[in-house]
Amino acid sequence: MAQVPLVTLTTDFGTADGYAGTMKGVILGIAPDARLVDVSHEVAPQGVREAAYVLYTAYPFFPSHTVHLVVVDPGVGGARRPIALRTPAGTFVGPDNGVFSYVMAREPVEALVELADPRYRLTCVSRTFHGRDVFAPAAAHLAAGVPIADLGPPVADPITLPLPSLEVTPGGVVGEVLHVDRFGNVVTSIGRLLWDGDELALDAVFAEAKARFDAAGATVAVAGQEIAGVRRTYAEIAPGEMLALVGSSGHLEIAVREGSAARALGVHPGDEVVLRF
Amino acid sequence: MAQVPLVTLTTDFGTADGYAGTMKGVILGIAPDARLVDVSHEVAPQGVREAAYVLYTAYPFFPSHTVHLVVVDPGVGGARRPIALRTPAGTFVGPDNGVFSYVMAREPVEALVELADPRYRLTCVSRTFHGRDVFAPAAAHLAAGVPIADLGPPVADPITLPLPSLEVTPGGVVGEVLHVDRFGNVVTSIGRLLWDGDELALDAVFAEAKARFDAAGATVAVAGQEIAGVRRTYAEIAPGEMLALVGSSGHLEIAVREGSAARALGVHPGDEVVLRF
Amino acid sequence: MAQVPLVTLTTDFGTADGYAGTMKGVILGIAPDARLVDVSHEVAPQGVREAAYVLYTAYPFFPSHTVHLVVVDPGVGGARRPIALRTPAGTFVGPDNGVFSYVMAREPVEALVELADPRYRLTCVSRTFHGRDVFAPAAAHLAAGVPIADLGPPVADPITLPLPSLEVTPGGVVGEVLHVDRFGNVVTSIGRLLWDGDELALDAVFAEAKARFDAAGATVAVAGQEIAGVRRTYAEIAPGEMLALVGSSGHLEIAVREGSAARALGVHPGDEVVLRF
Numbered sequence: 001m002a003q004v005p006l007v008t009l010t011t012d013f014g015t016a017d018g019y020a021g022t023m024k025g026v027i028l029g030i031a032p033d034a035r036l037v038d039v040s041h042e043v044a045p046q047g048v049r050e051a052a053y054v055l056y057t058a059y060p061f062f063p064s065h066t067v068h069l070v071v072v073d074p075g076v077g078g079a080r081r082p083i084a085l086r087t088p089a090g091t092f093v094g095p096d097n098g099v100f101s102y103v104m105a106r107e108p109v110e111a112l113v114e115l116a117d118p119r120y121r122l123t124c125v126s127r128t129f130h131g132r133d134v135f136a137p138a139a140a141h142l143a144a145g146v147p148i149a150d151l152g153p154p155v156a157d158p159i160t161l162p163l164p165s166l167e168v169t170p171g172g173v174v175g176e177v178l179h180v181d182r183f184g185n186v187v188t189s190i191g192r193l194l195w196d197g198d199e200l201a202l203d204a205v206f207a208e209a210k211a212r213f214d215a216a217g218a219t220v221a222v223a224g225q226e227i228a229g230v231r232r233t234y235a236e237i238a239p240g241e242m243l244a245l246v247g248s249s250g251h252l253e254i255a256v257r258e259g260s261a262a263r264a265l266g267v268h269p270g271d272e273v274v275l276r277f
Numbered sequence: 278m279a280q281v282p283l284v285t286l287t288t289d290f291g292t293a294d295g296y297a298g299t300m301k302g303v304i305l306g307i308a309p310d311a312r313l314v315d316v317s318h319e320v321a322p323q324g325v326r327e328a329a330y331v332l333y334t335a336y337p338f339f340p341s342h343t344v345h346l347v348v349v350d351p352g353v354g355g356a357r358r359p360i361a362l363r364t365p366a367g368t369f370v371g372p373d374n375g376v377f378s379y380v381m382a383r384e385p386v387e388a389l390v391e392l393a394d395p396r397y398r399l400t401c402v403s404r405t406f407h408g409r410d411v412f413a414p415a416a417a418h419l420a421a422g423v424p425i426a427d428l429g430p431p432v433a434d435p436i437t438l439p440l441p442s443l444e445v446t447p448g449g450v451v452g453e454v455l456h457v458d459r460f461g462n463v464v465t466s467i468g469r470l471l472w473d474g475d476e477l478a479l480d481a482v483f484a485e486a487k488a489r490f491d492a493a494g495a496t497v498a499v500a501g502q503e504i505a506g507v508r509r510t511y512a513e514i515a516p517g518e519m520l521a522l523v524g525s526s527g528h529l530e531i532a533v534r535e536g537s538a539a540r541a542l543g544v545h546p547g548d549e550v551v552l553r554f
Numbered sequence: 555m556a557q558v559p560l561v562t563l564t565t566d567f568g569t570a571d572g573y574a575g576t577m578k579g580v581i582l583g584i585a586p587d588a589r590l591v592d593v594s595h596e597v598a599p600q601g602v603r604e605a606a607y608v609l610y611t612a613y614p615f616f617p618s619h620t621v622h623l624v625v626v627d628p629g630v631g632g633a634r635r636p637i638a639l640r641t642p643a644g645t646f647v648g649p650d651n652g653v654f655s656y657v658m659a660r661e662p663v664e665a666l667v668e669l670a671d672p673r674y675r676l677t678c679v680s681r682t683f684h685g686r687d688v689f690a691p692a693a694a695h696l697a698a699g700v701p702i703a704d705l706g707p708p709v710a711d712p713i714t715l716p717l718p719s720l721e722v723t724p725g726g727v728v729g730e731v732l733h734v735d736r737f738g739n740v741v742t743s744i745g746r747l748l749w750d751g752d753e754l755a756l757d758a759v760f761a762e763a764k765a766r767f768d769a770a771g772a773t774v775a776v777a778g779q780e781i782a783g784v785r786r787t788y789a790e791i792a793p794g795e796m797l798a799l800v801g802s803s804g805h806l807e808i809a810v811r812e813g814s815a816a817r818a819l820g821v822h823p824g825d826e827v828v829l830r831f
Contacts, residue, residue: 003586004582004586004587006582013459014459015292015315015318015319015569016319016320016458016459017334017458017459018287018317018331018334019458020315021285021287021315021317021335022316022335022338024314025285025314025338025339025340028312028314028339029338029339029340032280032281032340035582036314037575037578037579037590038569038574038575039572040571040572040575041569042568042569042570045460045535055572057571057572058572058575059579061579061580061583061686062579062582063579063582066579074511074534074535075511075512077509077510077511077512078511078512126523126525127509127522127523128510128511128522128524128530129524129525132338181570181571181573182568182570182571182599233681233682234631234632234682235631235633245681245682246680246681247683248680248682248683248686248687253682257628258599258600290736291596292569292592292594292595292596293594293596293608293735294608294611294733294735294736295594295611295612296735297592298591298593298594298612299611299612299615302562302612302615302616302617302620303615305558305560305589305591305616305617306615306616306617309557309558309617313591322736322737322812351788351793351812352789353787353788353789354786354787354788354789355787355789356789403800403802404787404799405787405799405801405802406802409615409802410802
């Protein structure tokens with residue numbers, strides 16, 4: 001049996017104006033069987049880096065035949081190219097502004113094309129809403145089985161964002177705040193941490209720095225504060241207390257149980273975080 | 278193969294209380310195969326005119342067999358009729374309070390009925406939530422193929438809102454602010470603008486006023502400010518600057534690139550806008 | 555023909571971070587045909603009681619084969635058990651923290667199990683996001699037809715919240731504020747009210763107190779104010795006025811027509827409400 005076409009949407013459109021719904025109308029007009037899943041429409045306006053992060057946490061949990069449509073597009077109507085890329089973990093459609101940087105850092109890119117063929121756009125393309133007129137049709141056609149190479153010529157030089165700061169030293173790891181979530185949890189760029197039985201370790205990807213260390217003896221320094229120990233779960237502390245733990249994406253997080261660490265610390269994306277062990 | 282039943286939802290219910298989800302439960306109980314698409318649940322409470330606008334921008338991009346369910350219903354429980362109307366561009370279900378005015382101004386109405394037949398309502402109809410008890414069942418039955426005439430008697434005199442102000446004069450067009458979107462873009466009632474090659478024109482619908490004009494030489498006056506020129510795209514100006522352009526719905530918009538024109542201008546729906554050429 | 559698998563989602567995840575979308579990816583990876591409906595992702599963070607209420611208003615309107623997934627989970631990673639329960643009105647999956655108390659008070663529980671079998675979890679289970687790693691897979695397998703008993707051993711002692719305060723006296727009913735909705739409507743615990751023709755009555759469930767009373771002569775006391783009469787509909791009063799009425803869930807509500815009763819009264823969940831008749 002054929003796979004059910006699956007398209008996710010990640011945008012900064014909000015949900016009040018009907019922009020996201022309009023894109024879905026376009027998709028279902030082209031691929032009536034497509035299943036649509038909202039990843040987020042609440043990315044901060046023009047928040048390319050935030051969209052890249054949200055996508056990075058979500059796409060690995062979708063089937064590999066999923067088409068991930070991302071429209072955070074401050075350069076709409078200008079020279080930036082509309083692109084699609086295929087990886088073994090999924091296919092991605094959106095503007096060439098770096099929003100797929102984290103995907104491309106983790107997945108091999110099997111194909112990367114510019115969305116140039118007018119057959120896979122709406123007949124009338126506006127200059128301000130390529131989500132509706134260019135990206136949604138491309139995602140729908142890809143989900144419906146059109147080969148990616150049909151959509152346009154290869155792109156050899158996609159725009160990429162600098163990857164989040166992350167430096168492994170003998171005594172620890174220096175990173176930065178990557179994201180603050182709805183609960184006020186502070187997600188850091190210090191990733192690839194894992195619990196191996198009872199020990200905390202950096203995973204094998206850091207070949208040069210693979211290390212096991214005493215989680216209880218480690219400290220996390222951020223915003224002038226020191227947090228003692230890396231915990232396994234919120235349940236180890238009382239409500240209202242702050243802790244460091246390995247979050248659901250494998251990154252070091254700072255959280256206040258049933259509270260907001262971001263508010264308590266006053267931190268923002270880009271601020272330095274140090275894990276000492 | 279039969280078409281996949283498709284129902285969109287536009288309400289002022291928000292997404293916190295489960296009202297929209299409850300309507301979907303009702304729809305899927307009647308039409309298990311129906312596909313559901315949220316257009317917006319964030320219309321301002323009782324914002325009939327705003328809902329009319331959001332629907333107007335979205336419905337043309339859905340397949341024509343779509344049923345558009347709109348529940349912004351300050352008169353629930355009173356004398357206002359529940360209605361359904363069919364046009365070549367879609368079928369619409371909601372309260373008879375003018376919310377379909379813009380649809381009826383643009384599309385020929387093939388059928389318009391009152392939702393009077395109790396077979397197409399829930400058994401027990403509350404006095405405060407007709408979205409769940411009257412409108413959702415009607416939309417589901419229509420999506421599942423029940424002929425619109427079965428739902429109730431014809432309505433000859435639907436309520437209509439005054440259409441947005443728009444006057445074409447020899448020297449320009451006088452309109453009003455129609456909507457402020459999530460980005461702070463100011464959408465005006467000055468529509469039917471199109472780029473024809475390199476020239477900006479009013480389209481043929483304004484038969485008496487069809488005109489081409491020098492977009493660069495035009496000015497837009499709003500809230501005591503003058504904006505020089507009508508641009509093609511955001512990319513023509515620097516971030517933080519204000520511009521006028523033809524938006525994705527074919528209407529004149531005022532925007533600040535990567536900022537909020539509504540905040541910069543302090544305008545609201547209903548304020549006058551003049552395009553001089 | 556087989557029923558279409560149907561899963562609803564009720565969480566406190568918000569919609570900005572992609573957490574809810576990620577759960578949907580997991581579900582569709584396991585049950586590709588499942589239909590997904592959002593009930594709410596805007597439950598207040600850790601608002602177990604609010605989630606219990608939102609679920610209570612929504613689930614009766616879904617087909618009985620629906621799986622309702624609820625993830626409001628302040629105890630994630632601690633000792634609280636992940637559970638599933640089956641009732642004639644639906645199947646429910648979530649943490650054992652009382653979030654299903656209102657369901658269990660109304661529906662007979664046919665089966666109640668701990669989600670212990672690792673075959674029905676993701677391979678790698680994080681300590682902070684059981685919504686993705688434990689609850690979503692369980693809901694998907696249940697929706698796809700796995701018998702509930704396969705998921706783990708029976709649970710005999712689920713956690714339950716105290717039911718909302720509600721005392722029937724000869725002269726009236728004493729209850730509490732249960733919920734404030736997006737419109738500022740104040741929903742109270744005074745439920746099981748129904749209009750029987752022209753009379754207002756407590757339904758038969760209050761066997762000891764079954765009563766008919768003069769709706770126009772009743773008064774509602776809340777926050778130091780008295781509201782005269784219980785109305786049938788908003789349409790009986792002018793915009794801006796306050797009224798008491800029987801809301802769409804059969805509970806006494808206090809509302810301001812086209813305004814916010816919660817703001818006007820300054821009430822919160824737990825505040826006392828008295829209906830005198």
